Amino acid sequence: GAVVSQHPSWVICKSGTSVKIECRSLDFQATTMFWYRQFPKQSLMLMATSNEGSKATYEQGVEKDKFLINHASLTLSTLTVTSAHPEDSSFYICSAGRGDQPQHFGDGTRLSIL
Amino acid sequence: AQTVTQSQPEMSVQEAETVTLSCTYDTSESDYYLFWYKQPPSRQMILVIRQEAYKQQNATENRFSVNFQKAAKSFSLKISDSQLGDAAMYFCAYRGGLTGTASKLTFGTGTRLQVTL
Numbered sequence: 001g002a003v004v005s006q007h008p009s010w011v012i013c014k015s016g017t018s019v020k021i022e023c024r025s026l027d028f029q030a031t032t033m034f035w036y037r038q039f040p041k042q043s044l045m046l047m048a049t050s051n052e053g054s055k056a057t058y059e060q061g062v063e064k065d066k067f068l069i070n071h072a073s074l075t076l077s078t079l080t081v082t083s084a085h086p087e088d089s090s091f092y093i094c095s096a097g098r099g100d101q102p103q104h105f106g107d108g109t110r111l112s113i114l
Numbered sequence: 115a116q117t118v119t120q121s122q123p124e125m126s127v128q129e130a131e132t133v134t135l136s137c138t139y140d141t142s143e144s145d146y147y148l149f150w151y152k153q154p155p156s157r158q159m160i161l162v163i164r165q166e167a168y169k170q171q172n173a174t175e176n177r178f179s180v181n182f183q184k185a186a187k188s189f190s191l192k193i194s195d196s197q198l199g200d201a202a203m204y205f206c207a208y209r210g211g212l213t214g215t216a217s218k219l220t221f222g223t224g225t226r227l228q229v230t231l
Contacts, residue, residue, distance in 0.1 A: 034218060034219070038157075042223070042224075043205060043221045043222065043223045043224050044159075044205070044219075044221045045221075046218050046219070046220075049218055091157060093157075093159065095159070095219075097217075100147075102147075102149065102161055102164055103219060105158070105159035107156075107157070107158050108157050108158070108159075
């Protein structure tokens with residue numbers, strides 16, 4: 001099946017720094033990538049939808065200046081958490097989709113801000 | 115807006131027995147897709163089964179099957195011959211059916227399934 005690689009899997013950094021998370025579709029060209037956030041014991045909450053070559057569409061309540069999304073190619077999308085603070089600590093998951101095919105998920109990134 | 119409801123926060127089943135996880139949804143669309151995803155402790159999202167709303171036949175994948183009731187907007191997952199490896203969080207998800215477009219998923223709150231010996 002399709003493979004989506006997400007990197008890093010776990011990152012710990014100091015408050016105030018920026019963190020970049022990469023999401024790559026390894027064996028198909030993803031027209032759309034999605035970024036989700038998941039708090040412990042909760043469901044996945046969609047943060048934004050990213051189409052290749054265009055600006056991301058953010059869900060209500062998600063700060064676009066805080067969570068920068070870039071989708072420069074059909075195989076790569078990045079999420080940058082700018083000036084991260086402890087409340088940004090969470091599990092972030094990306095998924096990649098194309099047409100009517102089911103989305104394929106990355107393995108997630110555990111972000112811990114000290 | 116579409117909503118997905120999973121009313122069972124936790125379920126338990128004995129090994130080799132059958133369990134059914136419930137899911138209801140609300141939508142005004144006529145064409146859409148429904149999914150069940152499994153999330154084990156590793157937190158990887160694994161697609162279990164998929165159902166297209168225009169298909170009347172219930173989807174099946176080995177030990178996993180669904181009971182799709184479109185009029186009632188119900189989409190339950192049945193796991194037969196439960197195995198220890200089935201223990202995980204199960205999420206029901208909805209996706210709008212715009213043809214050719216990768217649309218976003220709306221997830222339910224999840225059901226944690228325990229499998230006992």
